[in-house]
Amino acid sequence: MSGQRAVLVHPSADALARASAARLLLALADAQALRRPVHLAIAGGSVGTQVLAEVATSPLLENLDLTGLHVWWVDERFVPCGDPDRNEGQASEALLGGLDIPAANVHRMPSSDGADGAGDPHAAAADYATELAAFAPSGTEAVRAPEFDVVLLGMGPDGHIASLFPGHGTVTIDDRTVIGVPNSPKPPARRISLTLPVLTQARQVWVVAAGAAKADAVARALHGADPDEIPAAAAQGRDLTLWLLDAEAAGR
Template sequence: MSAGARVAVVHPDRETLARVTAARLLVHLVDRQSLHRPVHVALTGGSVGIAVLAEIAGSPLRPAVDWTGVHLWWGDERFLPDGHPDRNETQAREALLDELEIPAANVHPMVGPGPGVSTPEESAAAYASELAQHAPEGAAVPALDVVLLGMGPDGHVASLFPGHAGLQVTDRAVAGVHGSPKPPSERVTLTLPTLTAAREIWLVVGGADKAAPAARGLAGDAVTTTPAAGAVGVERTLWLLDADAAG
């Protein structure tokens, strides 16, 4: 398999997609821990992304991972106050993190508005600094072993939307987003160069409304019209689809 090759795996329904992706991730973490530590993973939100985390919480494979050697990041976040129910972090904590045996210092949420942080750009700068603290010498970000991404019906990933200015950001690891076509309008996102520096990217996609952009993404459409097409990992890119999203 060539570096960055796109591979599609189709599951019969959304529930199976979430369950098998959870098992796949747990096994992958165990495999990675046999090679190096720590292991870095970027999580995603959305209904399927959170369902994957809930499946991890109940999986008998969960204890096989040494969670003290895992660092959890996020691909994007809504610029909302910490604890807001619409934040990806809040939903992830409820689905999995609150009962996970992982040091608090290994969980890296994007900070919301509050003391010292009044704009998405300030949150992005703080997150870029935190990423850099865990990066190897000379790099801006750690070598993310797996980035989990959902995809919108418009083909967006993280908070990188078709035709949006964020797609053009190449000089920063993390960017603030204004005017998002999907509410809320203000967000924080990993940039495309950060995503494509990951060892593996897994796009976890369910629903018939995702079939057309999934086809475009797998075909290597222009990033400006289908941002998911640009989400390609260094070693492997997995499109994990339910039957509806596979069309």
Template sequence: MTAGSGAASPSHGPRLVVVHPDAGVLAEAVAARLLTRVLDIQSVRTPVHVVLTGGTVGIRSLAAVAAHPVRDAVDWTGVHLWWGDERFLPTGDPERNETQAREALLDHLPTLPPENVHVVPAPGDGVGTPEESAALYADEISRFTPDGATHLAFDVLLLGMGPDGHVASLFPGNAGLDAQGTTTGVHDSPKPPPERVSLTFSAIQAAQEVWVVAAGAEKAPAVASALAGDPVTTTPAAGALGTQRTLWLVDLAASGRVS
């Protein structure tokens, strides 16, 4: 069910809100939509750049991609996978978004080249701080950024959202909200672990399509706040905008306070 849409701004495309009955249907719908979008892009060009997200529904959506019958219709050799944020934890830690994504999806894609998986550098892999990791990740993104462009225009950038309205690792009131460039190190996250690496708002807003995925009644106040255009300092998800289109993919419970 489509709940509503917003008008386009000069620098961002229209915003569409799509409501699904529950979290399970939402995850399946996100998977089908993502596979369809990748196939549509591959019909005209390659490569395709997709930014993955973590969180309960995010990882459930990736597992749904792995199980979907259309999965093998995608040419995974022409897909590059990135992350919007990462917990600054050692490689293989079960709390890393990368670890969870590998278990849910990446390990089920035998044709996906390892070099197409762009992970955020972890402590112990030559970096000692979130800032060092963020700088290296920004360098990796810049390798695929066209000459003359400030940011790589990701084709689809998936974001989960917390009950506090945070997206990626951009939390209300945190210094990361004002970060410049492509990536930022994050400290004092109110959600453990305290140290993280995140894309900045400017990098997120350079994506062609931004999809915010949220489920559960505890997310309803933040969904309503973001869609009402409240300040990003209080509801960072309000700044999740794509240049061509912004999709809010939510379940019925999360949409409960949207007018």
């Protein structure tokens, strides 16, 4: 059963990034007041990376105990380590590289040239699933993964979230926590992605979107589109679902 849903509209993409960063830091600090450790899943993309960059310079960062924070990725481009297309590289440049988070708390998805996966996105996905399972709450059987405190999602103009794309049938997968995506319609073609059961197990799921190109998909998602056509329509958290938009993305 999903919790509350809210749509918050900011006047510009910059204002959206600043407000989302502040909201994220406060949400994580509140979560740390209740439990340890706290788990955050982040996405790539221009808006998501801008949010992370705002987090890095926010005075609210001092309220967070970084030793008690675990950072995961909702998806990754299955390319070599150091490739500029890697989401984790963008996140490291924007935020993680300047923070004193224990290395063991930063859970990067495998690269195509790493020892794990041996160049196969499906094998790499299975390896990441094993890592997720190691942090699953005791007694959890259905979804062997952490209960994320916040999942930060971007959304493409086609309505995709993570690397779950329209018409690919991946939104219905419920027997795995992580999948290899060999044929993404958006380059690079090979990717790794968390599945919906993991994302919707999160306490809070946030979809952050900016720009007029996203407006149609936002409107369709919020009006209950078929998730196979608009995967973002299936984005929901157990306690709270937030749609964080700029004025252009909210235009429809």
